[in-house]
Amino acid sequence: MLDIATAYNKYAFLGNEFLTWLWFMIETDQDISQALKTKDPVSLEIGNSLILENTLGDNAREKITIKGDQAGLEEGTTALKKGAKVTEMNLICNLGPEEAYQFTVKGESFNITGMKTPAAAGDGSEDEIEGRIIEKALLVFRITQVIDTLFFTFLAQRIDDDWKNKGLDQMRTWIYND
């Protein structure tokens, strides 16, 4: 393995490209269940924030933050045209009809913040604490597995010989709306 600090910076772009690809998947109504290779219905939506960054000359960076429920994302696609990538996004993920998660994921670190999982059953009494812990643990592991699987699906497409003609071209068509 490479030195961790070096690898963190060198491959941070893969996380940002992954989030940009996720946004593309959501906006163009791609089948997330198929990307996850599962028969269970899985859906993703953009939540209440989206942050993009564009590296300009001399290490300067332009940052575009879009916040708010039902916020318009047009500035985001304009930023993509100028070369920006998504660096952080809030997602709503529905696993089946009853499991709804909301969280913010950062591209370079895969850190997750503000994670809301489905409510664990029980009234919170001491007797139930072990059951609540196990249930919560299962939920947390499940959603991170979804994120990882989507990331690996993106990478499999990214290294495919057809990436430029299929994946990248489709994303360009979405961005330029043609």
Added chain:
Amino acid sequence: MGFLSATQSMSRYHIMDSFDTEPMEQVRDGLIRHAIPTLENEYEEISAGWTPFESPYLPDFEKFSFVFGTYFLFSLRIDKKSIPAKLVHKQMAVEIEKKKQSSGRDFVSKNEKSEIKETVMDVLMHKMPAIPNVYDVLWDYDAKNLFLFTTQKAANEFFETIFFKSFNLKPVRLFPYTLVETRSAFSSANKDRILTLTPFHFSR
């Protein structure tokens, strides 16, 4: 934001290697050996150690469990003394004035000021109570998967150091590169292809 609260923030780790024998006993030993001391060291600025999830302020691993189903769940507590700068300035002013009066001079030398500052810091550090911060740790030992419920850099660094000292297992922080290296099913050839990728551009 703790493990059972309504919202959580977390960073993720892959645990390299595994114990040769009896993981549960080895984890128990590590937690007890590196539990946060019950009695606060009055002169130490920072103190960190493990504590049971259900008892963050009384680190008793005999009384409280760290095993929940197939998971290990415990907490990292970091107690830190922090002296407000304004308090240091105030005490310095008082002590400098005392020094002037006792010496009969109307000034205090640079060396004397340094000595006064050292004494003031010692006294305040001794008096100041440490503020505890508790971060939960969820560990799926068999899957080599671990969550630390914080994204604060300083807490992550403390965690990585104390985890290795306690269990002699290396926690590898998960981010794009380490995810590919440790948790993906890509062949070596495909991993190599991923590692030679360069950023793509949308411009035409």
